[in-house]
Amino acid sequence: MAATMAEQIHVIENVPVSFPFTPYPCQIEYMEKVIKALQNNTNAILESPTGTGKTLSLLCATLSWRQQLPAPVISEWDLQSDSKGPLGGRPKIIYASRTHSQLSQAIHELKSTSYRPKVSIIGSRDQLCINSEVMSKDSNAEKVHACHAKVAAKSCTYYNNVDLKRLSVPEGFIPDIEELVGMGTKNKMCPYYLAREMKTEADLIFMPYNYILDLRTRLVHGINITNTVVILDEAHNIERVCEDSSSFELTSTDIAHCIKDIDYLLKNKYEEAKEYLSELDTQTQNTLKDLANLKELFLCLEDSLDKIELKSENNECVKPGSYIFEFLGKAGITTETHVVLIDQCSQAIASLTSDQSLHRTSTNLQKFLEAIKIVFSGSCPAGMTRERMASLHYRVYIKSDNNKRKKKSDVWTTDNNTDDTCRRLCYWCFNPGYAMTELVRQGVRSVILTSGTLSPLESFTSELQLEFPVSLQGSHVIGKDQVWVGVVSKGPDNVHLNSSYQTRFTPAYMDSLGNTLVNFFRIIPDGVLVFFPSYVVMETLVTHWKEHSNIFMRMEQHKQIFKEPKFKNEFNSVMSAYYEKIGSADKVGGAFFGVCRGKVSEGLDFADNNGRAVIITGLPYPPFAEPKVQLKMEYLKDARSNFNRTELITDKQWYNQQATRAVNQAIGRVIRHKNDYGAIILCDERQEREGGEGERDE
Template sequence: MPPPPPPRQDFPAFPFATYPIQTEFMSFLYSALSSGPRALALLESPTGTGKTLSIICSALQWLLDHRDAASLGHPERANGSAPAAVGGEDDEPDWMRDFTLQPLPPKKDIRKKSETHPSRRHGTKKVGGSEKSEGIRENDDEEEFLLDEYESDDGEGTGRQAGKRAHCGGASSSSSSSSESEDDEDEEEATPKVYFTSRTHSQVSQFVGELKRTNFSGKLRTVCLGSRKSLCINTDVQKLGSATRINERCLELLKNKKSSKIKLRAVLSHLEAYLNRFQNVLGAGNRRYIQTLTVLTRSFLRCLISNEDCSSAVTSMTINKFLFSLDIDNINIVKLCQYLKESNIVHKVSGYANKLFITENGVCNLNHGQQHGEGSSITSFQALTDLLRSLLYCNDDGRIIVARHKPGGQPEDAYIKFVMLCAEKTFSEVTDDAHVVIMAGGTLQPIEETRLRLFPGLLPSDIKFFSCNHIVPPESILPIAVTCGPSGKKFDFSHSSRSSLNMIEELGRFLCNIVTIVPEGIVMFFSSYEYEKQVYDAWMASGTISKISKKKHVFREPRSSVDVEVILNKYKEAIQSCSKGSGDTSVNGALLLAVVGGKISEGINFSDGMGRCVLMVGLPYPSPDDIELMETIKHIGNYSTSSVIGDDKPFNGNDECKLEPGFDVLRKSGKSGREYYENLCMKAVNQSIGRAIRHVNDYAAMLLVDSRYAHTS
């Protein structure tokens, strides 16, 4: 068996002359990919050093080398990876299913979606062990909503669908489908594959743009996966804003239907209507599971009703407490989730609910339906399914967050959400199956925190780590901790002091001085949209904005992602027009007010004149009122309280997590929990100020406006 190819030192696909740190970065990544399987590497390189292009040229060069080795008669490498398919014309129908780099299964058949078998429409249909009832026979159009008989193995908690489902594509195990398989096409899946993932869609878009600059774009197939919220091209849908509303609207448009958001109450009504109509012809297994779903849905609805005796509308519970409080701990959630996976219950119930609405209101009134759009119903059913699956985790793996509906509040304010606390369990699904996992970023340190959170089972020596300095010389960067304002007032933008009108006015005077001496573009980051609005409104009232406008055009980061590109283009055009000397000669650039963790702080380049100065106002600590974050910090910091129990302790009715104020949680948390909270802040600072330095000839000033930046801790 031939050894793996040696690490490359040359990467011809890189479209520019490489800097030494870029060559080192690519060579290290190539070596890490060659050292699999189950290898793990962390590569840290500052923002603006060309990480994206380096990752592309190194990873895809390894991929081509790997496939070339397979085409030369070496189908397997020493690391055990599978042969790679040569050529690029085969379809990949499984790309949405697989998130791993894995070998080809033997004799894998991928078939085209076929039409419903004629036997579904002709002959006698047996459901639940008996022939169709007279009622179904009189309404043949309702037959499509019937579930096939479901048999559950009580001892093992598994089930099987007895018979062929009506609307499922794929191969059938019955002999009657043998004649159809002659026309099916077998497709070979190309392996290995490289998956590039990122936290923001702007970085994914940047990745695609950088890929097009290399010659790999003509050699390898690429598909960009993302949410409808970020990639939908329908402007009317994008205006909806909410990710849930956008998802539902897309589903509705695909079916040429319109409807409003489906609530949990509507899901319950759909289940009840379906069970009432078909309970006499459904098998015992289907009836039992649909009844169980109905009971669970009623319990979840009851949980969302406000309790007048409860001092807080938001509650955090362990999984056990949640089940016990709703009296559903005796329900086998494992078997129920198996049923949801194997049966076609979601589509059957949603389809029947949609038919009922059309029958009662007519097709012409379908656009005005409030609760019976099939696409919205499916989305709500999927949310219910996800919640049920989360209940399968161990008791201490996560928390159930329940926000109850209060009188006078909005219905959408009530929700049930599962928060995963054990990141290593989720991440292990990737590391266990992938050939190699590469984590690259500008702020990966402290490495020990990353290791303990994501892969605590690995020793530090098992992790390959690469780090390098910036390509920009030190004299091109001017970092300054600004501790006080022009009048000598100490800058303190902590949570208790930042809303002071005197503090905001002092910040305004400082900014008025900065805009007169810094040319071109200035980006000013605030800790939140709310604080940015508070400062902007105060400056508008005091006349500070009008003073700044005499030197800089002022722009604000929009909350909607749809408007971000428009604002950025206007910001860029304003700077370019000033540089060319056109327009008002007294105006020397533009000011952009942005938010840490918003649309602009990650993945956006403010190179050259777009960002000659970056101002960071305060330390952007996450809000201590974020209950999900506080639960995570409790978990990381081994924050223990007698009100939280584990699976190994008997239930005593007190394992509802006490919602203490966030600052109290931080004070009582262990050292690792506090460090995690502080690291979130400093990583956000690094991400934001790194937007301004994007290439070797770039330069900028970074002004950290808060007296706490002058302290060592």
């Protein structure tokens, strides 16, 4: 710990904690819980409202505990751990959050403290590679193989300079992604491999949480989690992330493109070798044989997918998770053969991406390869088969889309045929505990889940199949006079505000909601956030207000309107324009239209004048008729009734929880510090009922 800045030392749970200012009582309580969990090598789930300095408290408490570990404990960990860290075997801290933007905020907080641990941040080649030739590739798989080829051939100057120039990294360097890229560019060394080198000596490693929850990604990035403390910040979506990391979807179009790719490689290899067929070397013969086997395998999969019997009324069917092994087994893909298949696919991908003259990508082969890895990844508990595990945690959903559609067009195909039917096979995991159990099984010392919106905490214990002996539902730092919360159940024309499926697109509701917003825009100063249940609802309402009334024009008389874009490349410019408008001298202010569960609602800061009110225009329930929603609810029913997992929440509780947490997360954008203030306005009569119990959104 450096003593280069003013600091205060507070002894918490017998650990001296350095803090950059006098902590609030809620921060003291939060740090007590963190240190208690770490001292007892156990897990914690900690809810602390947005604006209470949660991230700063978390970092200071964790780093102070780590720094104060007694020597006997360090020696014990040294013997147990294969990690050669710089501090005699002290456990590494892995700090994971949802996005790199949130990680950058955490790194900014760390820099405000007196702690100067060795730090690394893990990112993708898309974010960190500065080799223009590699970055010119279209797909991630191409970039990976182009990078590997250059590294193997020692033809990347930036990679070659990592060992030569890494000592130029200054002591106490705490970089976010942009700073790491800047350091690499300045010194002409690869930021991607520099981060990996820094990781081996780091005390604290930052990464998006899909990097740690996904076993395959952990292996790719060489992330060893044995004896680590894993912090999952902004963990309100962690259940869905766990499920998604263990799931995949594969279409008949994907398989068709795999066949074309293999066929293309076969023809190319044959053309190269046809003049020497009688004297082909063993390696070339094996390559041609492997490619022929792969083509036969994909043809078999395509045929099997087409022959699955679907229900005539909806062109779909649902099968137990174990069916995936039956389906793959028809093409000879089994526990015994999948390792060889992975190797053959990897070689085919390398061939496609390394030869620029082929002008093809390997996107679909890579997608298939990832699917196979998901099916056969992880280990089974004693006495449990893979088939049994899949039946417990997964469902297979097959759907046929009979609409005429163009085959996927990419740089590597010129086909313009239409596909009469496209079948989609989905292997969906509905037990988030499956991924979390696999994580803990690697020897993690403590898992800390934290966010501003985790309630009810009990559902995490049951769904993640993880005990949290330490828990907290913290209080806020603001007074009651700094926030106003109210439900607006009717518009100015006395029409009920109810955004349910039955009423959300009726002219009466759309006009009433629009007029309600006009009235709020008239009286609320500076910035206003307005959240809609979905992009479709937002776009439909805005179109109605523009084309069928003068409502949008009246809105713009009081606020300049900004809309959350769907595409990432447009997001920063829209946000900058909004902040600039709020900071301008004309005092008109702005209204930002966002979407619950969208980027604006998940972690962005609208402090002070940027957000004097947040208006929630409905309850963002998942679409009830969606197959994945239906199957999740059926899974919960089945687990409770047939497998006696009564600790799980009910299907109705889960459905309501999805809306409640999304609303709470959106609300948290406004009050960002102890001196902030604002209004929370809930424009839906269902909010007057307790949690909207029983409501369903079609």
